[in-house]
Amino acid sequence: MKIAENYSLKKLNTFGIEVKARYFAEIREDEKLINLLDNPAWQTRKMLILAGGSNILFTRDFDGLVIKVSTRGIAIAEETAAHVLVNAQAGENWNGLVNWCVGRNLGGLENLSLIPGNVGAAPVQNIGAYGVEQKDSFECLQALEIATRKQVKFNKADCDFGYRSSIFKKELKNKFVILNVTYRLDKNPVVQINYGELKKEIQSRNIKEPGITEVADAVCRIRNSKLPDPEKTGNAGSFFKNPLVTEEKFLELRKLYPDIPGYPSENRLIKVAAGWMIDRLGWKGFRHGDAGVCETQALVLVNYGNASGYEILGIANDIKKSVKESFDVELEPEVNII
Numbered sequence: 001m002k003i004a005e006n007y008s009l010k011k012l013n014t015f016g017i018e019v020k021a022r023y024f025a026e027i028r029e030d031e032k033l034i035n036l037l038d039n040p041a042w043q044t045r046k047m048l049i050l051a052g053g054s055n056i057l058f059t060r061d062f063d064g065l066v067i068k069v070s071t072r073g074i075a076i077a078e079e080t081a082a083h084v085l086v087n088a089q090a091g092e093n094w095n096g097l098v099n100w101c102v103g104r105n106l107g108g109l110e111n112l113s114l115i116p117g118n119v120g121a122a123p124v125q126n127i128g129a130y131g132v133e134q135k136d137s138f139e140c141l142q143a144l145e146i147a148t149r150k151q152v153k154f155n156k157a158d159c160d161f162g163y164r165s166s167i168f169k170k171e172l173k174n175k176f177v178i179l180n181v182t183y184r185l186d187k188n189p190v191v192q193i194n195y196g197e198l199k200k201e202i203q204s205r206n207i208k209e210p211g212i213t214e215v216a217d218a219v220c221r222i223r224n225s226k227l228p229d230p231e232k233t234g235n236a237g238s239f240f241k242n243p244l245v246t247e248e249k250f251l252e253l254r255k256l257y258p259d260i261p262g263y264p265s266e267n268r269l270i271k272v273a274a275g276w277m278i279d280r281l282g283w284k285g286f287r288h289g290d291a292g293v294c295e296t297q298a299l300v301l302v303n304y305g306n307a308s309g310y311e312i313l314g315i316a317n318d319i320k321k322s323v324k325e326s327f328d329v330e331l332e333p334e335v336n337i338i
């Protein structure tokens with residue numbers, strides 16, 4: 001197996017940050033990964049599993065081994081009268097999997113069209129968009145325990161999925177490599193178009209009975225119109241999660257800011273729009289050197305060219321502080337800071 005040294009990660013993270021990995025390996029077969037992890041030379045080294053690099057902010061060179069998982073393959077694992085179980089390898093492009101399903105009229109993932117990144121990372125933060133999360137179609141995954149090199153199957157209940165969170169972001173952070181993921185897709189799809197923006201987009205086109213292709217197309221149109229393209233401007237999508245506050249706290253905020261958006265969420269908590277608070281504090285369009293806040297989306301931090309991860313993190317910390325001071329609300333990054 002080829003191990004590169006002092007390898008540039010600039011093209012492997014969507015922020016486009018220039019950092020180097022002390023060691024770097026790209027894996028195209030699960031066996032190669034097991035062999036690599038079996039080698040005692042790597043067992044004492046720091047390790048980072050990298051997929052599409054669209055949810056990572058590198059703040060410094062990585063003094064260890066970066067393993068990029070590039071295994072490919074999508075296959076039907078099982079079929080019943082109502083469902084198809086589709087298994088995809090971790091290195092498959094997420095949107096490629098969504099298109100594969102939509103093209104076969106298998107419903108469930110269409111609202112998650114165009115989310116950057118790979119299949120293996122999707123359960124890590126339980127990706128979600130337009131009223132749907134990957135957990136809604138998730139069946140199970142296979143993962144390799146780094147310490148023991150044992151393969152373990154995780155069913156939905158084992159993953160502790162929550163809002164942009166799972167067991168792989170908490171107790172099992174950096175302990176497993178996800179090898180493949182299986183989704184349960186619907187052969188008779190029922191579309192989910194209750195999310196305001198999506199509903200509006202479909203109505204504006206006068207589509208009376210949308211199928212999953214129309215939903216996927218509408219999601220793509222909305223995303224293309226509002227999110228900066230990482231190919232043009234480095235970013236990792238929403239930098240912060242929308243914070244969850246108690247009903248009492250939300251009522252307090254509403255008294256002070258009658259138009260603050262909030263949505264009922266898990267455990268009787270209210271999800272407050274982080275972007276609204278950041279925008280209200282005047283951060284939208286802020287720029288310091290090449291690091292800044294997107295001009296159209298206050299929740300998205302951007303690299304206009306040669307910003308360092310440290311500079312972007314500096315702006316993130318300043319935003320966090322100003323939201324805390326003004327709203328007494330704690331922001332938590334959605335992006336993994338390395």
Ligand SMILES: Cc1cc2nc3c(=O)[nH]c(=O)nc-3n(C[C@H](O)[C@H](O)[C@H](O)COP(=O)(O)OP(=O)(O)OC[C@H]3O[C@@H](n4cnc5c(N)ncnc54)[C@H](O)[C@@H]3O)c2cc1C
Pocket residue numbers: 014048049050051052053054055056069090115116117118119120121122124125126127128129168176177178179227228229230235236237238336
């Ligand atoms: C423009 C833009 C829009 C976005 N929109 C959304 C959105 O709508 N909804 C949403 O939820 N997210 C969104 N994101 C964030 C991002 O696309 C997702 O979090 C995505 O799942 C990250 O995938 P990735 O392959 O790039 O993972 P990476 O960034 O490479 O990795 C993310 C984390 O997962 C870990 N990881 C990756 N692969 C594995 C594996 N095989 N096994 C174990 N751990 C692994 C990594 O170590 C890291 O901690 C957006 C990002 C961008 C740039």
